[in-house]
Amino acid sequence: MAVYTEVSFEDLERLLEQYDIGAPLSFKGIAEGIENSNFYLQTDRGAFILTLYEKRVAEEDLPFFLGLMEHLAERGVHCPLPVKTRDGRSLTTLNRRNAAIVTFLTGIALRRPDAAHCASAATALAGLHKAGEGFGLSRVNALGPKGWRPLAEAIYGADTIEDGLTALINTSLEELVSHWPSGLPGGVIHADFFPDNVLFVGNLVGGVIDFYFACNDAFVYDLAIMLNSWCFELDGSFNITKGQAVINAYRQQRPLSEAEIAALPVLMRGSALRFLLTRTYDWLNPDPNALVRPKDPREYSKKLRFHNKVKHAREYGL
Amino acid sequence: MAVYTEVSFEDLERLLEQYDIGAPLSFKGIAEGIENSNFYLQTDRGAFILTLYEKRVAEEDLPFFLGLMEHLAERGVHCPLPVKTRDGRSLTTLNRRNAAIVTFLTGIALRRPDAAHCASAATALAGLHKAGEGFGLSRVNALGPKGWRPLAEAIYGADTIEDGLTALINTSLEELVSHWPSGLPGGVIHADFFPDNVLFVGNLVGGVIDFYFACNDAFVYDLAIMLNSWCFELDGSFNITKGQAVINAYRQQRPLSEAEIAALPVLMRGSALRFLLTRTYDWLNPDPNALVRPKDPREYSKKLRFHNKVKHAREYGL
Numbered sequence: 001m002a003v004y005t006e007v008s009f010e011d012l013e014r015l016l017e018q019y020d021i022g023a024p025l026s027f028k029g030i031a032e033g034i035e036n037s038n039f040y041l042q043t044d045r046g047a048f049i050l051t052l053y054e055k056r057v058a059e060e061d062l063p064f065f066l067g068l069m070e071h072l073a074e075r076g077v078h079c080p081l082p083v084k085t086r087d088g089r090s091l092t093t094l095n096r097r098n099a100a101i102v103t104f105l106t107g108i109a110l111r112r113p114d115a116a117h118c119a120s121a122a123t124a125l126a127g128l129h130k131a132g133e134g135f136g137l138s139r140v141n142a143l144g145p146k147g148w149r150p151l152a153e154a155i156y157g158a159d160t161i162e163d164g165l166t167a168l169i170n171t172s173l174e175e176l177v178s179h180w181p182s183g184l185p186g187g188v189i190h191a192d193f194f195p196d197n198v199l200f201v202g203n204l205v206g207g208v209i210d211f212y213f214a215c216n217d218a219f220v221y222d223l224a225i226m227l228n229s230w231c232f233e234l235d236g237s238f239n240i241t242k243g244q245a246v247i248n249a250y251r252q253q254r255p256l257s258e259a260e261i262a263a264l265p266v267l268m269r270g271s272a273l274r275f276l277l278t279r280t281y282d283w284l285n286p287d288p289n290a291l292v293r294p295k296d297p298r299e300y301s302k303k304l305r306f307h308n309k310v311k312h313a314r315e316y317g318l
Numbered sequence: 319m320a321v322y323t324e325v326s327f328e329d330l331e332r333l334l335e336q337y338d339i340g341a342p343l344s345f346k347g348i349a350e351g352i353e354n355s356n357f358y359l360q361t362d363r364g365a366f367i368l369t370l371y372e373k374r375v376a377e378e379d380l381p382f383f384l385g386l387m388e389h390l391a392e393r394g395v396h397c398p399l400p401v402k403t404r405d406g407r408s409l410t411t412l413n414r415r416n417a418a419i420v421t422f423l424t425g426i427a428l429r430r431p432d433a434a435h436c437a438s439a440a441t442a443l444a445g446l447h448k449a450g451e452g453f454g455l456s457r458v459n460a461l462g463p464k465g466w467r468p469l470a471e472a473i474y475g476a477d478t479i480e481d482g483l484t485a486l487i488n489t490s491l492e493e494l495v496s497h498w499p500s501g502l503p504g505g506v507i508h509a510d511f512f513p514d515n516v517l518f519v520g521n522l523v524g525g526v527i528d529f530y531f532a533c534n535d536a537f538v539y540d541l542a543i544m545l546n547s548w549c550f551e552l553d554g555s556f557n558i559t560k561g562q563a564v565i566n567a568y569r570q571q572r573p574l575s576e577a578e579i580a581a582l583p584v585l586m587r588g589s590a591l592r593f594l595l596t597r598t599y600d601w602l603n604p605d606p607n608a609l610v611r612p613k614d615p616r617e618y619s620k621k622l623r624f625h626n627k628v629k630h631a632r633e634y635g636l
């Protein structure tokens with residue numbers, strides 16, 4: 001949850017002079033997104049989200065994120081559409097922060113999606129992968145294998161969280177980096193396709209939000225992130241019914257190649273390691289201004305240990 | 319800003335079964351109210367606020383607060399209207415908290431209201447005082463003179479905030495408690511009528527919110543709280559034009575008696591002391607879970623020092 005930077009009504013009025021979106025009727029800071037300050041804005045012409053970008057989002061990445069949302073929205077993906085200023089810019093500044101206004105999406109994130117929700121979300125993920133084609137900008141995955149080692153080296157005291165966590169991280173890191181697949185079909189991926197970022201209206205996906213980790217990488221890596229975050233139960237068990245629902249719905253939109261299927265187990269481990277690393281780091285180095293509890297890294301050490309025993313994509317429901 | 323208790327979509331669905339307000343379309347934690355957890359809820363039938371009451375609001379006071387909002391709303395005051403469950407209750411429970419759903423009010427709080435806004439708000443305050451008549455419940459002002467001494471005694475180290483603050487508090491406390499006026503016209507007051515709690519649509523008051531300090535006390539004490547929070551400029555000077563706007567607009571709705579006018583200077587000092595005390599205490603004892611920066615007590619020590627030199631209500635614009 002986050003409102004790091006305050007915005008007064010007077011700041012808002014000044015900002016809205018740059019836009020042609022009507023007069024403000026309601027304006028509230030919302031507890032959403034841990035990286036930025038977000039506000040719900042209602043005007044006489046519609047509902048919007050105002051985002052002020054805080055330091056964790058690199059300024060040079062903003063044209064990629066905003067341009068991507070525009071590209072996807074134009075191709076029918078239900079994602080926030082950046083609203084342009086009168087002089088055609090998606091990005092502006094407010095209170096010494098970069099800022100953007102995007103359309104507000106109806107829908108609610110589920111904490112415990114069922115198999116039908118999983119299938120709808122997987123269909124949306126495949127649609128997003130296809131719609132990203134032709135987007136002119138690219139962004140390296142800063143949290144891909146090359147980013148893991150510096151992150152692991154910055155972690156001190158992982159064993160205070162869980163016995164053997166340092167060894168698990170180091171062993172997995174060496175093995176995954178040396179066996180990481182290349183040449184898989186790829187393009188723009190969401191890279192944070194968790195249930196928090198998918199808004200449902202009933203059983204249908206009303207919107208996909210939070211593109212601030214999006215980057216260019218293997219599509220099946222995005223599918224692995226989704227399987228990791230949608231298909232485990234609270235008790236840590238993998239729900240193969242949900243796994244099947246995700247994989248089948250995805251394949252109906254975008255077939256998986258033999259190479260992608262073969263790579264899935266190692267990508268499941270890799271994506272588990274990626275979230276294990278950032279959660280472990282954030283757990284040991286909490287940001288005093290973050291206004292949010294760090295997420296428990298043990299959720300992902302458990303998942304990584306599960307994947308270490310998996311031999312074939314069949315075990316995920318393929 | 320505050321979301322102390324999380325509410326999942328599944329929790330929400332379970333809650334909404336008790337109500338007849340339609341299906342949820344949007345649900346977001348909002349950064350509003352420092353005492354409770356608040357969520358914006360949109361359904362196919364309207365917009366609402368869900369509040370979960372945290373420990374700072376006493377359970378036994380909830381019928382007063384909710385009943386008051388209902389009483390006022392029925393009499394035309396633009397305030398949140400508690401929505402009843404199917405079996406007629408305004409109050410329910412969720413995630414081990416007392417909880418209520420109220421209607422969402424359009425409008426935006428201003429940080430720097432001008433004299434016209436001050437007049438509109440004062441008209442609304444007088445309307446609120448008149449509309450409270452006949453409300454069947456009552457609540458002692460826990461932050462009135464009798465509450466100040468225990469609060470002052472719980473404060474250690476005020477001089478670390480500002481030289482002489484302890485002496486200012488103690489001297490003012492003794493003098494005010496021994497000269498506190500009694501027998502003034504009274505009834506239900508808002509007791510926290512700050513610009514944050516008045517929502518404007520253009521120059522008109524669209525709503526008054528946050529009734530969680532409301533109580534029975536002298537009406538003119540509420541006016542003093544308003545003058546203190548609306549009529550000082552950021553540089554600490556009292557803006558007599560705004561003071562006149564407030565007092566004149568208020569008097570047009572509810573005439574002030576000689577006794578009320580005579581009491582105004584001491585009530586200005588008293589209401590300044592009341593906010594100085596709570597802010598000083600909160601500054602020295604920050605709640606680690608509060609997710610909000612304590613407000614600067616020096617704003618109110620400055621106001622109190624200003625009032626200590628005032629001899630007559632004329633100096634406030636009467």
